[in-house]
Amino acid sequence: MTADILAAALADHRAGRIDRAAAAYRQVLETDPGNADALHLLGLTERQAGRRDTAMVLIHRALALAPHLIEARLNLANILLAGGDGAAAHAQWRMVLALDPANAAAWYALGSASAGHGGAGRAGAIRALRRAGRLAPHRADIQHDLGLLLRQHDRIEEAIACQRRALELDPTLLSAWMGLGNALLEKDDTGGALIALKRAASLSPGTPEIWFNLGNLRYRLVDLEGALACYRRAARLGLAVARSRVVAVLLDQGQDAAAEAALATYLPLDGTDVSTCLELLYALLLRGDRRAEARSLFTRLATVPLAGRHYAIECLTALSALDLAEGADPAAAAARLEPLRTDNCWTFTIRSLAALERTRRQQGWHWQRPANPTPDRPxxxxxxxxxxxxxxxxxxxxxxxxxxxxxxxxxxxxxxxxxxxxxxxxxxxxxxxxxxxxxxxxxxxxxxxxxxxxxxxxxxxxxxxxxxxxxxxxxxxxxxxxLRPRPQWSPWIDPPVDTLRAVGRTIVAIHIRRGDFLQYGYPVTETSWYVDWLRTLWPTLDRPVLYLASDDIPAVRAAFREFRPVTLDDAAPSWPGLEYLQDFHVLTQADIVGISAASGFSQLAARLNQRARLCVGPDMEAGGIRPFIPWS
Amino acid sequence: MGYYDKVEETWQLSDAARDYVQKAGRAVEATELWEKLFALSPLVDTERTLRESPKLDRIFLKSVYGLHYSAELKDWIPFRHGAVDLTDESNI
Incomplete structure (x- = not known):
């Protein structure tokens, strides 16, 4: 009887008659409150009705009664993921795989959700998608997603092969045509990329991303008119990110008036990449020698919302960039930007250049960038x-x-x-x-x-x-x-090294990157790995001294307390706004260098270090520290 | 070692089987894979496999997992042959 009601309810559910199905599931639960299937399916109807919390309660109840209910775990994971709880969703997928190690859906979900923007977890995600692909070789979407990850992982040939396989399985899979086109473009096979992207456009001429990608391809071919047409089409179709590309191409073409008009249109619109547009506006005004107007405009824009929020950081950056361009007081330009906490790269550059210029002027030496001495050469x-x-x-x-x-x-x-x-x-x-x-x-x-x-x-x-x-x-x-520092910077970059040499014979410098690495899903180096490694190494060293470089010293210092770490604040006066260069210099002079995962900063320092007898870095797969050779 | 770690090691054995076949560049009989790969693995429950799978198309590991040959996928695919206890999430 219960089975009959459930079967009928499921048929209603599948046919989209959600309320009727829910009523039947409730009817089952009235007589059989421990029916895990009914609890799970009622939970799904609750989710479909937008009641996420009730859905989770019901599915959790079902799983408490029947922990082996795989579909319920997969559905619970989907709800958790949609609610932003990726860790709990991962736990459910792992439980599904513990029950059924050949569950393609769980491997696919695990692979799709495991790769962070910065590459953390990407190797594991690729492994999971490969398994999903082996278990479900007819699924084009798996091959497509795997292709995207492989491209991000610099495995371009494999990425192309995956997209081609996806298209063999489903020649109408638009995203695979785009994925193939973009991968071929990255490989500089512009002819192949054009064919793939045109195929995509002919399948779906109203998809803005295709026109954006075609714009990129035309841009690569230096077909600026063609690129502009494509980007404009993408923008018209609602792809906000295409707007700044329209402006950039107009500037490349020297159509400054049209670029300015486009900026005036786009800047107030939701979704516009305002940061990039403000940089382009700065370039446009500077190129037109409209500096006074630029100063007045960016001063005003710093207080005005654009596309729904304020962009004071970009506007203040523009004002400091103007100061530098005009040879004004770099101290004021630096001071304007020093208190700002931002990941904006343009701000970083202008703030650092202003601080370096401030030092140069304090030291009283002259620096003039040379003109191209051989303008006839390419x-x-x-x-x-x-x-x-x-x-x-x-x-x-x-x-x-x-x-x-x-x-x-x-x-x-x-x-x-x-x-x-x-x-x-x-x-x-x-x-x-x-x-x-x-x-x-x-x-x-x-x-x-x-x-x-x-x-x-x-x-x-x-x-x-x-x-x-x-x-x-x-x-x-x-x-x-x-890449040798200018000798004039020695009064700022040498003292931390001198201090370390005065207190120890072996400088061990370790860089721990945090900051935006956590936010953007880059691989995170665990401090415990370095601590464990140091415990073994430390007794073997001749008067070691540990220097810790990090963009978040308060968060990482305590972990190393048994080694009495020295930081820049302990070692020397800080070079205002340029402390990271002091850290960098110590890393280039240390006897033993420990780098952070995926950090170009410490990798570069290790490559420039001529005295290090040992360079080590995290082994993300094994979860520890291992030596590496900076130049192979 | 949690269940998922055991799943992972089962898949790694599956990967090794696939690599063996790919390197061979020909159809590889289950008996050959057994002799050259599975029987040498410390993960494999040799006695049970020989007892319950005389054709060697199901390889039982000492854990609750194993590999079976899927004729459809032409691949060695993990399966579970024992109970798992999901009440303690620290086991996963």
Missing amino acids: RLTSSTLGNRGRFAHNVLEYVLMRLYAEKQGCVLETPDWVGGAYFDLDDPAPSGPLPPWPFARRVLNAALTGENQGPAVVDRDLLSPLFLYDYPLAYRDRVRSW
Whole structure:
């Protein structure tokens, strides 16, 4: 009887007659209150009615009665995930897999939800999706999702293979055509990318993301008119992120009036990338030599909501950038930005440049960036070097670009950027705009390794080119010769090292990155791993002294208390606004260097360190610390 | 070691079987996999496997898990052959 009612109710449920199904489940529970199936299914109807909490109570009750109810666990995990409780959802998927290790749905869910934005958990997510794909080889969506993760993991060929497999299984899967197009574009197979993205557009001409991706492709081909048309179409179709691309392309085309009009249209709209638009507005006004107007405008905009919120940080950054451009007092420019807590890369650059310029003026030495001495030679530049990424990110981009520029016989022109001011570099300032070159990482690397024997691409503006894939020993001495701090900074960067040498013979410098790593899902280095490693190492060292570098010293210091860690505050007066450079310098001078997972900052320091006898870093898979060789 | 860790080691044995077959580049009989891989694994319950799966298409591990050959997927897929207790989440 109960079984008959449940079967009929389930049929109603599947047919979308939710209220009728719920009534029948309740009827079952009146006579059989411990019926786990009815509790689970009633919970689902509650969820469908938007009553999440009641749904969870009912499903939990069902699982207490029948812990092996796999469907109930999967549904509970979905509810938990939708409610933002990823950890609890993970626990449910793991329980499902403990019951049924070949449950494709659980592996798929675990894989889809495990990769953080910054790459934490990505290897595990890939493993889970591979298993899901083996268990459900007919599922195109699994191959597609796996392809996306593999692309993020720099496994481009495998990523392309996955998207192709997804399309063999379902040739109408739009996202796989896009995934394939984007992966081929990253590989610089622009012809293949165009075919894939056109296929996507012909399947769904009203999908804005396709036009955005086609815009990126046209932009890569330096077809600015075509890129503009695509980005405009994406923006018209409601994709807010396309708006700043429209403005950027108009600026590339020299259509400043049209760019300004587009900014006026877009800036008030919800969803607009206001931060980027304000940077573009600054560039537009500076290029038009409209500095007084810029000062007045950004002063006003700092107090006005744009697209629903205030963007004071970007506006204050623009004002400090104006100060620097006009040669005004850098102390005021630095002071304006020093109290701000932000991840904005442009703010980081301007704040650091202002602080360095303040020091230079206090020291009374002159620094003039050179003009391009050989304007007839081919050029390369990167207009993003000062506003996409922070210190180490930009330095690592510089290394890739300079190696490529030298190989191709180009002059590398750089905008004002922190590495250019901190290190003893004398690259010329940009002598004029160059056509854009986005998505260049793979091509630059392939040219350096000799894998790509094609004609050299020169006279381009490399947009966020990113980094070398490998750091071969052959580059080591050349890179180290470029990246030496200017001797004038010695009064600020040497004292912490001198203090450490005065109190110990072996400097062990460990960097623990926190800050936005937690927020954006980057791999987090556990302090306990370093503590365990130090307990073994410490007794073997000659008068060791531990230096701790972190963007969150209060959070990590206590864990190391048994080693009496020294921080910058203990070691020397801080270099206002540039404390991270003092930490960086200690890391480049230590005898033993411990880096943070996925941190370009400490990886770079380890690569520049000429005295370290040991470099170590976290092994995220094994959960411990292991040695690594910075140049292989 | 929790249940999920045991699931993980079962899958790793499955991965090893798949890699063996891929490297061989030919169809590999269950008996060959048994001799070259499964029987050598400390995870495998040899006695039970030989007793309950004479064709060697079901490999019982000492844990509650095992591998069976799926003719449909042409792959060695984990399964569970014992009870699990989910009342204590620290076991997972």
